[in-house]
Amino acid sequence: MQYYYENYKEYANKLREKYKKVDYKSNIKQEFIEIKEFQKELAKKISFTPYIYNNCSANCRFCSEKLERTSGQAKDFKLSEKYFKKLRLILSKLKENRIFLSVSGIEPLESLDFLKEVLQVFKNWEEDGGRIEEKVIYSNLSAGTYNLGKIIDIIKDYNISRIETSRHHYNEDVNNNIVRFKNKDIQLNRNYENIVRTLKNYVDIKLVCVLQNTGVNSYEEVKNYLKWARNNGINKVVFRELSLFNESISGNESSNYIRKNRVPLIEVLKDIEDKAFTLTEILRGYYYFSFKYEYKKDMEVTFEVSDYEEMIKQHNKDEIQKLIYYPNGDLCCDWSMKNKIF
Template sequence: MTLPSRNQFRVAATAAELARFREQAWRLYEPAPPTELAAFGQHWRLRPGLTFTPFANAVRCTAHCAFCSEELQRYDGHQLTARRLIDDYPAYFARLREVLRPFRHWPLGLSLSGLEATAEPRWLRELLATLTALEAEGVVFDEKVLYTNGSGLATSPDLALALQDFGLTRLELSRCHDDEGVNQQIMRFNRNQPIRHNAVYAHTVGWLHGHLAVKNSCILTRLGIATLPDVERYLAWAAGLGVRQVVFRELSRLEGSYLPNVFTDWIEQQRVPIEPLLGAVAPTLDAPRPGWKYAGSTFGYYYYNEHYRYQQLEVIFETSSYPALQAANATNVLQKLILHSDGTLAGDWDPDSRVLSRAQPQPAATQP
């Protein structure tokens, strides 16, 4: 089976080409021809390489990140999945099996995200068991990624073993600063979460290294990591924990497409544009900062990455655009599949947009 590519990797050959990559970013992504699939009584056009997310919302999140995308609502949005918890596990997992069976033998990327998937270990274990059973029936996950703040992995370390048995491709572990006090100002963990302390974080990362590929994810903010010296200090700290891959992400560009609230205000006030950092790392292709080596660029349908080698680490700088994501979602090609906590399968983070299938209401119990 030829597996589809989720993005496009290119290596700039000249300084002018690298400058064009940076200027155009995700706009240089070239969509592959879509594939048709019959499901739920209709024919759908799918982007090759699309991903599937079973929205993690069994309990409230263990942190309250100031940049949380689940607190953003589009002007054309209807409701937020984050507001509705998964309160009926048997019904949820039966629905999960139902919505994935039409996609058997179609390669999907699995993206475990939403709120915090590790916050409720029983739900996560049952999710992994259900997905494993579906794989035995022919569902294909060619990449499996968990995006997590690590809270449940600190309190239930055996989850790492379950994820290892499941064949997780990598774990993207969020940490926005090497100083736990500054990190807490940004990520705002609940006070009863041990992972907020650096000593617990370091112990957890050390345990994870024995079982999973760990990639650190750091959101760039004016309050936290904002300059290249900040980046290099963070990398020295991460390397000391045994981490070998780190991504620094610019806060996603909203460009006025979301209703104003305290989260949109914080995002715009704290935004650290990626361009000055890229210019500091590699002003031109021929004259990078000492110790840094350009390795290539990745283009996605709403994001752009630059890859570097720094000492023994792979370092990625990423920028993304929510309006570009929405523009892709507005086409007649499905870019992503999300199973929302109410059982709706949609091609959008809004459960009332790009709906493929809704859960049938359960009959009311009869009184004896």
């Protein structure tokens, strides 16, 4: 059985009743600002993703980039000559918004020169009065095996708030069976751990692990993963359920793997009735739920689930909560490039 958004809403309400002192937050109802050029209303606090495209250093079995929606449209990643000019124009329309800068795509740290140019545009906008609340980079840190010094420079020069780095098992062989790294150096835990230990001296690090049958798949495995994280000086970890989608996703390697290897987050949460875990916050997002715990009084552990179909339903409205800017110069309100707004 799959637990979709409504099921988690019901579960969150039960937890809310049981733990009355837990902080329950919701970003469903937000203040929106009309942007005439986009013919849409944008959330006052909005997520903005400059999508960085590379030939990925991994070949994850569950990669969302490989999911094919039967009614979808192929992504065009050819870099527009007017990319930076248009990015500056877009930002000029967002002076009343507060931005959560989410730097992702396909391994943004693999193209540091391009990344620096992108971040410089945002820095200039910020210096001109724009407001950026957080700057987060998402990466498997493969580039850290050969470009660690330059990554540190970017962190310092552009005041990066956090790096969320994916590692889907504490055993390097199990992890590589899932991720299938092309870069052999990052396959080894000792190299990855050295990169993480170095970077945490400069930036907040959060480990990201996707629950799956071939990897971390139970409460006991969650605890084993947290032990490994603690041993490497990391005190923030997020576990995510494989994203939920319906039959509009056509069958391919990724979608078949996801269907076969999903570990329902709700089953793991039901096992967390443990004195070592203390529920501190429930966040209801517009297409996701987040359950935050304190673990052994020194770690922040979050469990998240997202529903792609709920996301698509929300993104088809005139009220926009997320912007994705693609290399071809399309500004979209969804991961599908058919939802271009500018």
